[in-house]
Amino acid sequence: MRIVVQEAPFDLGSETAQFAAGHRGMGAVVTFTGVVRDTDAGDLQVMEIEHYPGMTERALTEIAEEAQRRWSLGDVLVIHRHGSLRPGEMIMMVATAAPHRKDAFEAAEFLMDYLKSRAPFWKREITGAGAAWVAAREEDEDALERW
Amino acid sequence: MNVLYFAWVRERIGLPREEVESAAETVSELVDELVAREDRYAAAFADRSALRVAIDQELSDFDAPLKGAREVAFFPPMTGG
Numbered sequence: 001m002r003i004v005v006q007e008a009p010f011d012l013g014s015e016t017a018q019f020a021a022g023h024r025g026m027g028a029v030v031t032f033t034g035v036v037r038d039t040d041a042g043d044l045q046v047m048e049i050e051h052y053p054g055m056t057e058r059a060l061t062e063i064a065e066e067a068q069r070r071w072s073l074g075d076v077l078v079i080h081r082h083g084s085l086r087p088g089e090m091i092m093m094v095a096t097a098a099p100h101r102k103d104a105f106e107a108a109e110f111l112m113d114y115l116k117s118r119a120p121f122w123k124r125e126i127t128g129a130g131a132a133w134v135a136a137r138e139e140d141e142d143a144l145e146r147w
Numbered sequence: 148m149n150v151l152y153f154a155w156v157r158e159r160i161g162l163p164r165e166e167v168e169s170a171a172e173t174v175s176e177l178v179d180e181l182v183a184r185e186d187r188y189a190a191a192f193a194d195r196s197a198l199r200v201a202i203d204q205e206l207s208d209f210d211a212p213l214k215g216a217r218e219v220a221f222f223p224p225m226t227g228g
Contacts, residue, residue, distance in 0.1 A: 034228050050154055052220060055204035112228055121227035122154035133155050136224035
């Protein structure tokens with residue numbers, strides 16, 4: 001299991017290749033990548049991501065450990081960035097390796113659902129109109145209920 | 148104890164962290180003490196249902212006891228991913 005919280009960009013290709021290469025018994029590797037999405041108006045200049053150093057790593061580790069308890073996984077990778085990002089930049093990725101794809105897909109979805117509303121990150125959008133904190137969505141909280 | 152604020156809670160209070168001397172037994176009592184201090188705290192804590200709290204970096208709630216707590220953090224619902 002590897003948990004990384006960093007400001008710098010990450011290389012999706014090499015991270016995925018490195019993650020997938022480390023296993024023999026894993027028939028499935030699933031990755032998800034979160035990308036900074038422009039506003040509907042198309043005027044997003046910067047997305048700032050604040051986090052709670054210490055608690056962030058701890059929360060991500062707990063979420064990944066829970067995924068490992070619930071599914072048959074060979075490995076888990078979570079990379080999440082903070083700082084100032086522009087539209088189109090990759091914010092985060094998760095990767096799961098499992099003997100079979102169902103576990104890998106489900107665990108990746110579980111990781112995403114949990115880290116959206118249980119890992120201490122806060123997004124702030126800077127547009128031509130000013131700066132605004134992104135509000136948490138009720139459906140993100142509801143998404144946890146299916147697990 | 149160390150009290151930390153994040154996102155718009157930090158902005159309303161005007162600082163990211165502070166050392167607070169408090170005899171509060173629960174998170175709610177600590178918030179009551181802070182709110183009584185100055186308007187900026189009252190503004191930040193006006194709607195407690197819009198806030199989350201962590202004690203020693205674990206999510207908790209406003210009824211939780213503070214005994215032994217070293218670090219208490221207040222922030223809005225998280226928006227990771």
